Amino acid sequence: MSRVLLRGARVVTMAPGRPDAEHVDVLVDADRISAVGADIEAPDAEVVDLCGRIVIPGLVNAHLHTWQTALRSVGADWTLMEYLTRLHGECAGRYTPADMHISNLAGALSQINCGTTTVGDWCHNVLSPEHADAAVEGLARSGVRAVFLHGTPYRAPEIPHPLAEIDRLLDGPVRDHALITLGMALQGPQYSSVETASADFHAGAQRGLVVSMHQSGGDPSPGWEAVRAAGLFSPLTNIVHGSGLSEDWIKRLVEAGVTFTSTPENELGQGHGTPVTGSLLRLGSAPSLGTDIDTAVPGKLLTAARFALAHQRSLDHAHHRQTTGTHLDTPSVTAKQALAWATVEGARALGLADQVGRIEVGMQADLVAVDARALNLWPAHDPVATVLHADIANIEAVMIAGRWRKRDHGLLASGLDEVKDRLRESGERLLRGTGPEGPRV
The missing domain is CATH 3.20.20.140 (Metal-dependent hydrolases)
Incomplete structure (x- = not known):
């Protein structure tokens, strides 16, 4: 399904003129944000309930x-x-x-x-x-x-x-x-x-x-x-x-x-x-x-x-x-x-200010859901501060260009064990003989 409706979260849009955080829905159409507002109706969209989460720009x-x-x-x-x-x-x-x-x-x-x-x-x-x-x-x-x-x-x-x-x-x-x-x-x-x-x-x-x-x-x-x-x-x-x-x-x-x-x-x-x-x-x-x-x-x-x-x-x-x-x-x-x-x-520094960094209509759908229900964040009285206090375990979901790359606290990537093995082997070989006492591994 190419349309996804994120509902129930507190959203930190980082867009000028909007509140620091607000209870609004975010509609994603293909790779872009097509609507931000309260009670969005999108019968053909997959609805994702994010109650208790905070959604921020990637x-x-x-x-x-x-x-x-x-x-x-x-x-x-x-x-x-x-x-x-x-x-x-x-x-x-x-x-x-x-x-x-x-x-x-x-x-x-x-x-x-x-x-x-x-x-x-x-x-x-x-x-x-x-x-x-x-x-x-x-x-x-x-x-x-x-x-x-x-x-x-x-x-x-x-x-x-x-x-x-x-x-x-x-x-x-x-x-x-x-x-x-x-x-x-x-x-x-x-x-x-x-x-x-x-x-x-x-x-x-x-x-x-x-x-x-x-x-x-x-x-x-x-x-x-x-x-x-x-x-x-x-x-x-x-x-x-x-x-x-x-x-x-x-x-x-x-x-x-x-x-x-x-x-x-x-x-x-x-x-x-x-x-x-x-x-x-x-x-x-x-x-x-x-x-x-x-x-x-x-x-x-x-x-x-x-x-x-x-x-x-x-x-x-x-x-x-x-x-x-x-x-x-x-x-x-x-x-x-x-x-x-x-x-x-960050978006401005990389020449991408018109694509990412804010949750606005027309921007790329690069979004992160922070699970504020976790014991280290709850109760989340200040959503912005809560996000800054979050750690990896609190990053529940990540969307890039409208595609989920992390859901339910887990990366959606295959072969992670093989990736880790290859990374370790690479590091050990690169470090071999480094420094007066050899590699620090």
């Missing part, structure tokens, strides 16, 4: 190196420099296309299980066209919606992004999958020559692609000014982390429409620097969120949202006490803002 993990899934937890105690040395210096070059495929498949399925319906897959270990194709196929098989941000291992600053590969992917592997779009994971102006940075930005603009880049500590290199002077910063530009950028630089970038993605748990733990959340909020902007690397932190976006919220509140509380000698009377950041970072802002 979460958007705007920055994830999904290819690292097979190496989960090995870097939990690594600093940023250890991560770069041991993961990129020792393990990354051992990846085969099969390793890319199984990590992307398992990582995307895990994201769906956590309530994420869209992933910004920052794939900077594409060693060959076969590696790229295998990564894309892994995403496609999972059923997740994804922006495949094509990247390469770290290279000399003068070497431009391989545009022949971008065009090949646009003409074939990515075009063949309706839920996958292409972007460019650039080295960016911080790690490229002035000429290369400008050329890469031009190439992305010509193709209408999101271009995303890391900026983590250190003053901006000359390439930043060159890109700015050429007018190449735009809403299709995404900066991950952003630590090290001055308030003036962040202001210029926000004015150009640039989006920022913070990965708060990893940024705080590995030493990237202080998340840019506060700088953005002071400018009337906001971050999107990612979980970054499963090698160091769990890939749960709701956890990232709570980290971002608590960290910014902590900074604001401390600043207020230092400047006034008193405590804040009201919270500086709200739970709904944090949920927006994980939905609306």
